[in-house]
Amino acid sequence: MKARMQTMLTHFGEENIHGAVVPPIFLNSTFVHDSYEAFQEGEGYYYSRVANPTLDVLEKKLAALEQGEAAKAFASGMAALSAVLFHFLKQGDHAVCSTPAYGGTFGILGSYMHKFGISVDFVDFRDTDRVRAAIKPNTRLIVCESYSTFFMDVFDLAAIVAMAKEHGLHTVIDNTCASPANLRPLEWGFDVVVHSASKYLGGHSDVIAGAVISSEAIIDRIVQTEYGIFGGALGPFEAWLVTRGLKTFGLRMRQHADSAMQIARMLEANDQVAKVNFPFLPGHEQHALTRKQFDAPSGLLSFELRGGKAAAVRMINRLRYFKIGVSWGGFESLVYSPGMSGGHEQFAGTDYEPRLDPLIRISVGLEDPADLMDDLRSALEVPA
Missing domain, CATH: 3.90.1150.10 (Aspartate Aminotransferase, domain 1)
Structure with a gap:
């Protein structure tokens, strides 16, 4: 029997450890193994910059909440977004981004990416013809937000996804404003969902955190590269705070x-x-x-x-x-x-x-x- 949202958030992904109602916080930075062979097999955990049991609880809930296969928690929403952008874009690539965009998104795409030879066009996604006109032979990624943070503009989700698939482009959407209580972009065909978990997911204004939700294949590739290399891992205590926020x-x-x-x-x-x-x-x-x-x-x-x-x-x-x-x-x-x-x-x-x-x-x-x-x-x- 599939649990509904609030029931899932209360119970899903939590191990019963010593009968604790609230999962414990694994604050340790490193994990030891019983033998040389056990370490080589790669089972379990070895370093919290890569994986941690407290983060696992949060990530299982986030994936289920967004109807995704897997999730990864980051130290901030911008850490999450940066990892995704650098994962999909390389020198010579082009992206199309919705405008108005969150300030951090505009900052990294509007100027910072230029130093790596990555270009971007900011387009009003309310006009799908303008989005289509902005796509170039070197376009690799469409980046957008569920609705804009100042003017609350929305756009036709299905039309943008169909356009992206037509041109073989990946799609990334920031769902922080709407939250998965109101919109689940993966159900509309988007490839990747990004969140600032500092906001509605955490809900208590006491934690900075981010998240990426997608297919297992995409999350695995990001974990193997950008997550470990950039060091944007979320701390166990912060993960616990977001998990606590999800309870309500x-x-x-x-x-x-x-x-x-x-x-x-x-x-x-x-x-x-x-x-x-x-x-x-x-x-x-x-x-x-x-x-x-x-x-x-x-x-x-x-x-x-x-x-x-x-x-x-x-x-x-x-x-x-x-x-x-x-x-x-x-x-x-x-x-x-x-x-x-x-x-x-x-x-x-x-x-x-x-x-x-x-x-x-x-x-x-x-x-x-x-x-x-x-x-x-x-x-x-x-x-x-």
Whole structure:
């Protein structure tokens, strides 16, 4: 009998060690063997930079959660993504990446990879014709996100996968924003899923971690090369923290989704708000596609104020429960605006650029939604 998600996360992949309800943490760096021959046979563990029993528990859960054959946990989401990119790309190769992209993704593909002779085109994946036009004879990889972290744009998953298969390209998708509670890209035909497990998977804002989920063949090749060579292994204690977070993942995601929907509707009705970037709202231009592809929202959304940057600054400074901070997916509610920081080269000259300063992104936490809505309403009030 196949267990449903929350039941699987509670029990799957855990060994019964001395009757412990919570799996122990194997903090040791090295493992010994009984004989010369036993070591040569390669059974069991030998060094935690390559494998560790505590990580095994987490990786089994992550693979099952994303409906993949295997998973590997990394020291951060960027460590996971970097390993995947370097695995598939070599000198002279080309990649196509969705835009807007997460800042770290844009950084490594937009400039860093150039030193290795790897080129990339950033394309609006909402227009599949533009994606097709960006594919070149040396294109090897398509990189995208389940939806963008500032504007919550979505794209036709099936169309992108079909295009990639037509041209013999591998596909990599960052599913951090949506989370596997709402989208499982491997079921749509993507080759590799990447996560920042620091966010919804961990859920407690107390761990930095990443993950890659794919076929056994791809994960095995990454483990044999990039995982061991780059040294981006996740520590056992951090793996234990993410596993602990997964115990309540399904419950947390339902609360995030319910609260985010209530808040999005409230913001949509407020005269100070020009636009709510939340495609789960019935009036959003991408609502039909969103409902087709996603089971539910996560807790991430953004909105744009009519008063420009000054209104955004005033509102952010008046919030009480939404704390100013980067990241998302934790128990606490956070607020951030791209106008607070630089490094937005990917938006220069695009339709997105004038939308940055008045844009406010919120990560809806697990506080009572009524209190969060009161906080937002109060902060939106125009001073007399």
